[in-house]
Amino acid sequence: MIWLNNAATSFPKPQAVRDCVNACIDHLPCSDGRSSLLARDALEDARCIAASFFGVRKAERIHFLSGATEAANLIISGLGIGKQAVLATSLEHNCILRPLFSRLERSQIGIVHPDESGRIPSSAIPSFAGAKFFFLNHSSNVTGAVQDAKGLFAEAHRLGMACILDFSQTAGTFPVDLDDIEADVAFCACHKGLLGVPGCAVMYLRDSSLVKPSFFGGTGEHGDVLDMRNSGVFEVGTMNQAAVSALSCGISFIQELGTEKVFGSVSSKVMHIKMELSCLSRIRLASPLEGPCTNAVSFVIDGISPSDAAFILRDSYQIIVRSGLMCAPLAMKDLGLVEGAVRVSPSYLTSDSEIQSFIDAMKDISRSISRSIE
Amino acid sequence: MKVVSVSPSPDLCSEAGWYGFDVCISEPMTESAVLALKSLGHLVYLASLKKPFFVLKSESLFIKGSVGSLSFRIGLPYNDSAQASSYARIAAGDCRTLLS
Numbered sequence: 001m002i003w004l005n006n007a008a009t010s011f012p013k014p015q016a017v018r019d020c021v022n023a024c025i026d027h028l029p030c031s032d033g034r035s036s037l038l039a040r041d042a043l044e045d046a047r048c049i050a051a052s053f054f055g056v057r058k059a060e061r062i063h064f065l066s067g068a069t070e071a072a073n074l075i076i077s078g079l080g081i082g083k084q085a086v087l088a089t090s091l092e093h094n095c096i097l098r099p100l101f102s103r104l105e106r107s108q109i110g111i112v113h114p115d116e117s118g119r120i121p122s123s124a125i126p127s128f129a130g131a132k133f134f135f136l137n138h139s140s141n142v143t144g145a146v147q148d149a150k151g152l153f154a155e156a157h158r159l160g161m162a163c164i165l166d167f168s169q170t171a172g173t174f175p176v177d178l179d180d181i182e183a184d185v186a187f188c189a190c191h192k193g194l195l196g197v198p199g200c201a202v203m204y205l206r207d208s209s210l211v212k213p214s215f216f217g218g219t220g221e222h223g224d225v226l227d228m229r230n231s232g233v234f235e236v237g238t239m240n241q242a243a244v245s246a247l248s249c250g251i252s253f254i255q256e257l258g259t260e261k262v263f264g265s266v267s268s269k270v271m272h273i274k275m276e277l278s279c280l281s282r283i284r285l286a287s288p289l290e291g292p293c294t295n296a297v298s299f300v301i302d303g304i305s306p307s308d309a310a311f312i313l314r315d316s317y318q319i320i321v322r323s324g325l326m327c328a329p330l331a332m333k334d335l336g337l338v339e340g341a342v343r344v345s346p347s348y349l350t351s352d353s354e355i356q357s358f359i360d361a362m363k364d365i366s367r368s369i370s371r372s373i374e
Numbered sequence: 375m376k377v378v379s380v381s382p383s384p385d386l387c388s389e390a391g392w393y394g395f396d397v398c399i400s401e402p403m404t405e406s407a408v409l410a411l412k413s414l415g416h417l418v419y420l421a422s423l424k425k426p427f428f429v430l431k432s433e434s435l436f437i438k439g440s441v442g443s444l445s446f447r448i449g450l451p452y453n454d455s456a457q458a459s460s461y462a463r464i465a466a467g468d469c470r471t472l473l474s
Binding site (some may be wrong): 368 | 418420421422423424425427429439440443447
């Protein structure tokens, strides 16, 4: 099988990541405060590695959670939104949209839409001047278009909004400098571009008082303190050490190769796919050809539904892609895609021959539709 | 061709809006069985693909698969495995009298 669904989760993982996860399972467990076995704390190492990778000067701004969805929910429930207005983009993933729409009144939620290039214009932000919080998806998991987060947050801050960044799609595939972007809060999954495994997310808090914790439990210290509401502690319970260590290994893998090389390689594969697809009849790209993009390339095929296309690719060509609404219903609505789209997303570890197999399959499909029997 | 099993499809997100059922059959799907589905709705048949693909769609049903496969998928707008089994038998030619 050829895995071209790396925007969902990356596969394969680098050997170093696989070795790291196995080592965690094979070695004696150790975590600060919970055992008499003392050892270098992998958690603090990972914190420093992640901080350095994401341009964060103070490593204590980095917290680890069990997943991006948990992070999104914790952030939204811990911001103290109450009855205040919030602004989100139509490009947000359901991990942001669903908690917002489930917790707040519809009238509290303003939605800003992208322009034809798939990017949110900063000129659109002042129309939502009453909002106190701005949720921005750094890159849509549908179109792959990367937003000008720094520019948008500057405008939002000028209007008094706290800014929350979902960088799950850009982490590991595009340069991210959280201090420079001036996000107040940010989070990302670790199992996509960062080449880690599911079970870990990075949450960044410029100021730990911005978000109140909503999960409480053992922390390995000060066990006599019971009321932790204002503790600023988010890492509770037994951490997923294997996933955190895998994150460290994934980032180290990227850094040893060089971010320019890794990001450039992904970008070049994406561009190649886009150029080939744009030449095929009956294929309409939903991802922009210009401007900064991550590895998500979405398209539709005139004549068959996205789910049919994905079925053909898997059944006839052993190629795995994503199809449907991709947990981004508002983005699909903006694009006029009621049935959603097909998304192909390579990673640094996707080979050129695998990409060529996909392109050849798409050529077959395009030709076949022209000759279809109806 | 006989229906061996009908089970809920794990591919939930892809068939958004439909309840999918995966049907296993005793022999590979044939082109004649595909073309016989025309009476149930609108059939699209991509005969020149590496594995020819078909999809039959109506307002209340889809059936999709590939010629040569030992399985195909049925979609219904409601979760009714008994109805899915009936359509599966029709598609497999298990009870062809229902078509005439």
